[in-house]
Amino acid sequence: MLNSSVHTLMYSYYGLTAAFPHVNFWWKKYLTVIQMIQFCVAFMHGAIGLYVDCPFPRWMGWALLLYMVSFIVLFANFYLHAYITKKPKKSVRNEAHESNGNGFHAVGRVSAKTKED
Template sequence: MKGIQAVGTWQKLQLFYHGILGNGDKRTDSWPLVYSPVPIICIFLCYLAVIWLGPKIMARRQPLNLKAVLIVYNFLMVGLSAYMFYEFTASSWLARYSLLCQPVDYSSSSLAMRMARVCWWFYFSKVIELSDTVFFILRKKNSQLTFLHVYHHATMIFNWWAGVKYVAGGQSFLIGLINSLVHVVMYLYYGLAALGPHMSRYLWWKRYLTSLQLLQFITVTAHTAYNLYDDCDFPDSMNVVVLAYSLSLIVLFSNFYYRSYVAKKQGKDA
């Protein structure tokens, strides 16, 4: 009897997995890291392994001098983020996207494919950004490996795998557009900081960068909540996931902002 139940459970899992594979956007299925969740799960597991083993391996070693690598990496990320911001803006504008409620265009028209492609690039950029964590470990900046940092980087790759797999376009474009703009500013800050200590006097605006990050999550939360309320022709399951995720980031970034700026200022004034 137990054997029959086990077979039944296994068949259900197989059907569920094949449903995940077969119900995606056919336009993006053949693109790298999209058709199956297995590759991105493997990347995630490698990421966790690096976080666990990396500090142990570096414990008895000197931190690496990655100045040149960080300068190149950060400014390349500025360029990639600027490109994605332009593509999200141009694609949505030319396709006359609605800011309030925009269904996914699953056609193979040039504009629909242009939007799908920039969604893929945005997803792939989240894989590239896992390098941020590797650089922290190699430079022995382990204090930067906070729950917020790991949670945000690890979950974004899954969120946008699902985005490109099922909803490559539509109202999800606004998330990519806003986040790309924020990352232009963020990687510009990190790129300038990597140039050396002499740049510190020009980097007084770090606090405002955190405020900008918080503002994006508040905007995404409001936008997603409106779409749930308005019953937009966009999967409610995606909206619920985005809403819950953006709320979690508001809580985590608000806590970071308080500890980094408010509590420290209060401590100095005491």
């Protein structure tokens, strides 16, 4: 039921962004948080199954735990790069100003030309 609810939110977001691509939906970040919470709940559910010695095969319980850890790591990495360490976008005017004339941006690059050229 939790998984279905999260997927309903996800596909609602995807549908809205496809229908209205010019709108910036403020709740995208929170959707990612909700997904990570879902993975943590699934991890706890799987761990409880191993602890109480459920008749479910133990190897599948451990596989579920590893699977949930991989999702938590991947989504946390996405969240970190998308929302925490997000760099501000440069304007087109600033990018054109920083160009070295050859269509390449000089920022952070070493020129192949020497003083003899």
